[in-house]
Every structure is written in C-alpha cells, then in structure tokens.
Amino acid sequence: MTVFDIKNFSVFYGPKEAVKSVSLKIKKNKVTAVIGPSGCGKSTFLRSLNRMNDFIPNLTTKGEIFFFKENIQKTNPVDLRRKIGMVFQRPNPFPKSIYKNIIWGPKINGYKCNWDELVETSLQKTGLWDEVKDRLNDSALNLSGGQQQRLCIARAIAMNPDVILMDEPCSALDPAATARIEDLIEELSQNYTILIVTHNMQQAARVSEETAFFYNGQLIEFGATKDLFTKPKEKRTEDYITGRFG
Amino acid sequence: MIFKNSLFKKSLSTLLALTGVLTLSITLFSIILLGKESWSFFQKVPLKDFLFGTHWAPLLEPKSFGVLPLLSGTFMIVILSISLALPLGLLTATFLSEFASPHWRKWLKPALEILAGIPTVVYGYFALTFITPLLKSIYPPTEIFNALSASIVVGIMILPMISSLCDDAFFDFPISLKEGALSLGATPFEFITQILYPASLSRIGAALVLAISRAIGETMAVTIAAGATPKITLNPFESIQTMTAYIVQVSLGDTPAGGIEYQTCFAVGALLFILTFFFNWIGHKIMTRWSWELS
Ligand SMILES: Nc1ncnc2c1ncn2[C@@H]1O[C@H](COP(=O)(O)OP(=O)(O)O)[C@@H](O)[C@H]1O
Ligand SMILES: [Mg+2]
Numbered sequence: 001m002t003v004f005d006i007k008n009f010s011v012f013y014g015p016k017e018a019v020k021s022v023s024l025k026i027k028k029n030k031v032t033a034v035i036g037p038s039g040c041g042k043s044t045f046l047r048s049l050n051r052m053n054d055f056i057p058n059l060t061t062k063g064e065i066f067f068f069k070e071n072i073q074k075t076n077p078v079d080l081r082r083k084i085g086m087v088f089q090r091p092n093p094f095p096k097s098i099y100k101n102i103i104w105g106p107k108i109n110g111y112k113c114n115w116d117e118l119v120e121t122s123l124q125k126t127g128l129w130d131e132v133k134d135r136l137n138d139s140a141l142n143l144s145g146g147q148q149q150r151l152c153i154a155r156a157i158a159m160n161p162d163v164i165l166m167d168e169p170c171s172a173l174d175p176a177a178t179a180r181i182e183d184l185i186e187e188l189s190q191n192y193t194i195l196i197v198t199h200n201m202q203q204a205a206r207v208s209e210e211t212a213f214f215y216n217g218q219l220i221e222f223g224a225t226k227d228l229f230t231k232p233k234e235k236r237t238e239d240y241i242t243g244r245f246g
Numbered sequence: 247m248i249f250k251n252s253l254f255k256k257s258l259s260t261l262l263a264l265t266g267v268l269t270l271s272i273t274l275f276s277i278i279l280l281g282k283e284s285w286s287f288f289q290k291v292p293l294k295d296f297l298f299g300t301h302w303a304p305l306l307e308p309k310s311f312g313v314l315p316l317l318s319g320t321f322m323i324v325i326l327s328i329s330l331a332l333p334l335g336l337l338t339a340t341f342l343s344e345f346a347s348p349h350w351r352k353w354l355k356p357a358l359e360i361l362a363g364i365p366t367v368v369y370g371y372f373a374l375t376f377i378t379p380l381l382k383s384i385y386p387p388t389e390i391f392n393a394l395s396a397s398i399v400v401g402i403m404i405l406p407m408i409s410s411l412c413d414d415a416f417f418d419f420p421i422s423l424k425e426g427a428l429s430l431g432a433t434p435f436e437f438i439t440q441i442l443y444p445a446s447l448s449r450i451g452a453a454l455v456l457a458i459s460r461a462i463g464e465t466m467a468v469t470i471a472a473g474a475t476p477k478i479t480l481n482p483f484e485s486i487q488t489m490t491a492y493i494v495q496v497s498l499g500d501t502p503a504g505g506i507e508y509q510t511c512f513a514v515g516a517l518l519f520i521l522t523f524f525f526n527w528i529g530h531k532i533m534t535r536w537s538w539e540l541s
Contacts, residue, residue: 052429057347078431086429092422095445105430108440152426159430 001028003163003193004049009063011044011053018044020217021063026210028162031185031194033204033225036214037240042197045214046165049195050084051077068162082109085156087166091148093140093155098123098132101140101151105159122154126184146177153184157192164188166196170203182207201241205229213237280519283512290506296513302476302492304510305501311510313517315476319393319486323468324461326397326482327404332454334401335408340438342409343416355413362406369399370470378471387483391473394482399467404457411453415446448532455529459522465490489514 004026011019019041026032034042047053049065054077065072072080093101102119119136123129128150132143140151149169156164166185170178185194185207198204204211204225211225213234221228221237232238288296291311299312338358342351378395382388388395419442427437443450473485474495487495493511501507 050429052425055425055428078433081429082431086425088422088425088429090422092420092426094423094426094441104427104440105432108436109431155426155430 002026003028003068005066005069007064007066009045009048009065010061011041011048012060012062013044013056014058018217019048022214022219023063024212024219024222026193026195028193029189029191030210031189031196031208033208033211034195034197034214035199035201035204035211035240036220038199040214041217042214043167046167046195046197049163049165050081050086052081052086078109082159083162085159085161085164087149087152087156087164087169089168090172091145091152093143093148093151095139095141097137098140098143098151099136101155102158105155109159111159118158122158123151125157125188126150126154127180128154144177146173146180149173149177149181150184153181153188157188161192163193163195166194168197168199170198170200178203201229213240215240277519280512280516283509284516287506287509287513290509291513300478302487304507305496305499309506311513313489313514315478316487316489316492316514317517318478319472319476320462320488320490322393322479322482322486323397323400323464323472323488324458326394327400327461328454328458330398330401331405331408331457335405335453335457336412336443336450338405338409339412339416340442342413343419344434344438344442355410358406358409361402364403366403366464366466367470369403370396370467373399373467373471381483385483389473389483389485391471391475391485392483393472393486396468396470396472397482399471400461400464403464403467404460407460408453408457411456412446412450415449415453416442419446451532452529455525455532459525459529462518462521462525463490465494469494489518493518 002025004024006022006024006026008021008023009019010017010021022045034046036042044053048061049067049072051072053059053061061073067075067080067084094104096104099115099119102122103115106113106118107115120129120133123132128147131147132138140148143151149172153164153169170181173181182203185196188194189209196204196207208225210223211228212222213220213228213236215236221232221234223233228237229241232241296311296313298314299310300314301310301312302315303310338354342354346354373395374390377398378388378390378392381392381395423441423445424437427441428434432440468488469491472488472491474487474491475485476487476492477484479486492514496507496511
C-alpha cells in the first residue's frame with residue numbers, strides 16, 4: 001500500500017531549485033532512508049511531506065504529493081501534521097515536564113483519552129518508561145540527549161500518526177544512544193511508516209528497507225536498500241556509497 | 247592589537263578602577279545621607295506612625311506623617327500603567343518577533359525605542375493638555391489633575407521597555423521548539439500561548455519588575471499630571487500624590503533645610519529606595535528560579 005505518492009515535485013527557495021522534479025512512492029510500514037551529501041535537498045524534501053515548509057517565506061513548490069490518495073496541498077495542514085509526526089536533528093523537548101511533553105500534542109488537538117495511559121504506552125513504545133516512570137513530573141530538559149530524542153519520538157507517537165519523519169535523528173547523539181534509536185526504529189516499523197534522513201550510510205543500510213539517493217536536488221536512484229548498496233544502477237550512487245565524494 | 251602600549255593599558259585600567267570606586271562611593275554616600283536624615287526624622291516621628299498612618303500633611307498644622315496616602319498614590323500609578331503597558335507590550339513583542347517581516351521589524355523597533363527617549367516633562371504636559379481633556383470629554387467628573395491621565399503616559403513610557411525586553415526573549419526562543427510544536431499540529435496561536443509565553447515567563451517577569459521599578463520612580467509626568475493631593479482612593483479620576491511628586495513639591499518649595507518638613511523628603515526617599523531595591527531583588531529571584539524550567 002502506498003502512503004506517499006510523490007509526482008514531479010519541486011521546491012524553490014526564491015529562484016533556487018532545491019528539490020528537482022522528484023517522483024517516488026513510499027510504501028506503508030517500511031523504513032525508507034533518504035541519503036545524499038549535505039545540501040542536496042534531503043531536509044527540504046522531508047519537510048515538504050508534512051508541509052513544514054509552509055512557514056518558510058519565499059518558498060514555492062511545483063508538482064503534487066498525495067498522502068493516502070489525498071493531495072496534501074488541498075488538505076488542512078494541521079490535520080496533515082496530526083497524522084505525520086516529525087523528529088528533528090536535535091532533540092527538542094518542550095521546557096515542560098516529561099508528562100506534559102507527551103500529552104501536549106493530543107491535548108491541543110482535542111483528543112479524548114486517559115492521559116496516564118497515553119503517557120505510559122507512548123513511553124513504553126520508546127523504551128523510556130522504566131527509565132523515567134518515577135519522575136514523570138520532572139523537567140524533560142533534565143534527561144540525557146538520547147533520552148530526550150526518545151521522548152520526542154514518544155511525543156510524536158502519542159499523536160497516533162501513520163507516518164514518522166526523522167531528519168538525521170542521531171546526529172547529535174553518541175554511539176550508544178544512536179544504537180538505541182536504531183533498534184527503536186526497527187521496532188516501530190511494524191506499526192508505522194518511517195522516513196529517515198541520514199548522512200550515515202551504515203545507518204541507512206542497517207535500518208531501512210528502501211533507500212532514496214539524492215544528489216544536487218535530484219532523486220538519482222530509489223530502490224531496495226540491499227540492491228542499492230550492493231549493486232547500484234547509477235554511477236553517482238556507486239561513487240557516493242563507496243565514499244568517492246560527499 | 248589596539249592596546250599595544252602597556253603604559254596606556256595600565257592607565258586605562260586605573261581609570262576604569264577609579265570610575266568604579268567613584269560610582270560605589272556616590273552610591274554609598276547617598277545611602278548614608280538617606281540613612282542619616284531618615285534617622286533623625288524617625289527620632290521625632292515613630293516608624294509605626296509613618297508606615298501605617300493614613301493621613302499625610304507634613305506641611306500643614308496639625309502636622310501628620312502617615313505615608314500610606316503617598317504609597318497608595320504611587321501604587322495606583324504603578325498598577326494602572328502596568329495594566330496598560332504589559333498587555334500592549336506583550337502584543338507588540340509577539341507581533342514583532344512572530345509575525346512582522348524583517349522589513350517591518352527594522353522600522354518598528356527603533357520607532358518604539360524613540361518613545362523611551364522623549365523627555366518625561368513632555369509626557370507630563372501631553373497628559374495634562376491632551377489626555378486629561380479627552381478623559382473629561384468621555385467622563386465629565388474627571389478632575390484636572392488625575393491619576394489615570396498620568397498612568398496612561400507612564401504606561402506609554404514603560405511600553406518600549408516591556409516590548410523590547412519581551413521581543414528579545416521571544417526572538418531568542420529556539421526555532422526548533424517552534425517547529426516541534428507546529429509539527430504536532432499546533433496552530434501559531436497555540437504555540438505562542440502554551441509554549442512561548444510559559445517558557446519565557448522568567449524574562450517576561452524580569453521585564454515586568456523592571457517596568458514596575460521604573461513606574462515607581464517616575465517623577466515628572468506624575469508631578470505635572472496627577473496632582474498634589476495625598477489621599478487613599480480607588481478612584482483614578484481624582485487627583486492624588488505619589489512619593490516622587492511629594493519630594494519634588496518639597497524640593498521646589500521654600501521649606502527650610504534641617505526642619506522636620508525637609509526631613510520627610512529623606513524618609514520618603516528611603517522608602518522609595520527600599521521599594522525599588524525590593525522589586526529588583528524579586529526580579530532577580532524570578533530570573534534564577536523560573537528559568538525555562540517547569541511551565
Ligand atoms: N530556508 C532556506 N532558504 C534558502 N535556501 C535554503 C533554505 N534551506 C535550505 N536551503 C538550501 O537548499 C538546499 C538544500 O538544503 P537542505 O534541504 O537543507 O539539504 P540537506 O538536508 O540535504 O543537507 C541547500 O543548498 C540549502 O542551502
Ligand atoms: Mg538536512
């Protein structure tokens with residue numbers, strides 16, 4: 001089943017084309033990695049999917065993105081973002097308690113549920129529950145970087161999204177914390193569709209089933225991660241994964 | 247290197263040290279003077295009568311030294327001007343930091359800061375000749391000298407301080423937290439009221455306390471526009487007198503130095519000093535306690 005159907009999609013910052021006529025389909029409950037050298041448009045592409053780029057002045061787009069057959073330009077962006085969670089490069093918990101970090105999103109969106117239960121299940125799913133269950137009312141800022149990032153994932157999960165977008169979620173973390181997040185991504189992929197931007201090719205190879213390679217705004221190659229890393233079809237893909245540039 | 251010459255460096259640091267010592271001595275000297283004159287005042291008037299007396303008439307017979315009417319006048323001005331300036335300042339800062347394009351920002355910020363540069367005397371006459379007549383046309387029983395008119399201009403005077411400090415706070419706010427909020431399906435309004443404001447409480451509080459200090463100490467506008475009638479009232483359309491305005495009244499009058507009338511100035515001044523000091527201390531407490539943490 002296709003979650004995102006992206007058709008000839010381009011993004012312009014003023015006159016500069018940062019994403020160039022990209023077409024691809026993202027499949028449900030898979031982990032798709034987006035790789036490519038810095039500045040090639042990975043973040044811009046990812047942020048188009050939940051319309052986070054709406055907030056950037058002078059940004060225009062061309063082409064269409066369908067989210068479960070719905071054109072995202074024609075949906076209410078707030079509704080869209082409820083169904084598409086996002087995790088950022090640096091952990092960005094709110095300066096509130098751990099508990100409030102989890103329930104804030106569902107609360108403002110008018111969800112009705114048992115908050116204690118929601119907090120527990122969200123933290124369980126990210127493996128944080130045992131670590132923080134005795135200090136739910138402590139500030140989230142007292143957690144370690146890795147815990148903060150897992151809290152941010154828990155916060156996204158609490159909204160019960162279909163998709164989770166992750167933009168280099170481990171780039172600010174140490175190897176141990178990174179390994180935990182990678183394990184978590186694997187677990188979550190059973191229930192969620194995950195797109196992960198990474199500049200770390202080993203990470204892409206470890207966690208994803210499909211990989212999209214971007215270069216200079218263009219989608220160069222897209223396919224099963226195994227194939228892309230072992231027998232790339234494109235010369236530029238091969239150069240990149242063998243470390244000849246980037 | 248600019249400071250190549252070590253002699254120049256040495257004399258510069260000596261000069262700086264001297265200015266520091268000078269500032270400190272002036273402050274110390276003022277405190278000692280304030281303390282000494284207040285001390286001899288309180289030899290004649292019991293502290294209790296001063297602090298809790300409800301009648302202030304040191305220049306008339308029979309003399310009476312209850313400072314509460316002046317305190318009430320000062321706090322009326324503070325409360326009214328803050329009620330005007332805090333919401334307006336917050337709104338302005340929110341607009342500047344969250345909605346204004348860089349172009350608007352470039353013009354609005356300096357324009358606001360000009361408000362702070364206008365001499366306070368001008369504000370006083372503006373209140374007396376423009377705002378008071380306006381108030382009178384809306385509500386005829388308004389007195390010529392009244393607390394509301396003065397509060398409005400004091401509010402305008404402290405508005406730039408509040409909006410500028412809050413704007414700095416909001417502008418510094420990490421963009422990543424804003425994106426986090428929006429990515430959870432928040433509207434900009436929800437982000438502003440539920441994340442930005444609570445997280446900025448310490449800095450809003452600091453701005454507020456500084457503004458209160460400023461309003462307490464404000465002198466010219468209240469002397470000109472609020473009148474010289476020490477009284478305890480809740481009616482902002484009446485004439486009142488603030489602590490600062492009383493000090494001006496005595497300083498400008500022909501009260502002989504050394505007499506008890508003259509010494510009242512120092513007693514009121516000492517109270518003013520303690521109040522301002524107290525608010526600054528509170529401000530500091532808020533800043534260290536509340537920073538970013540739980541909200
Ligand atoms: N807000 C912006 N305004 C203008 N140009 C931008 C903006 N954000 C990114 N770009 C440009 O768009 C290109 C793609 O950026 P980005 O999507 O962040 O790349 P990546 O995430 O792959 O490193 C880069 O050349 C970058 O300089
Ligand atoms: Mg990026």
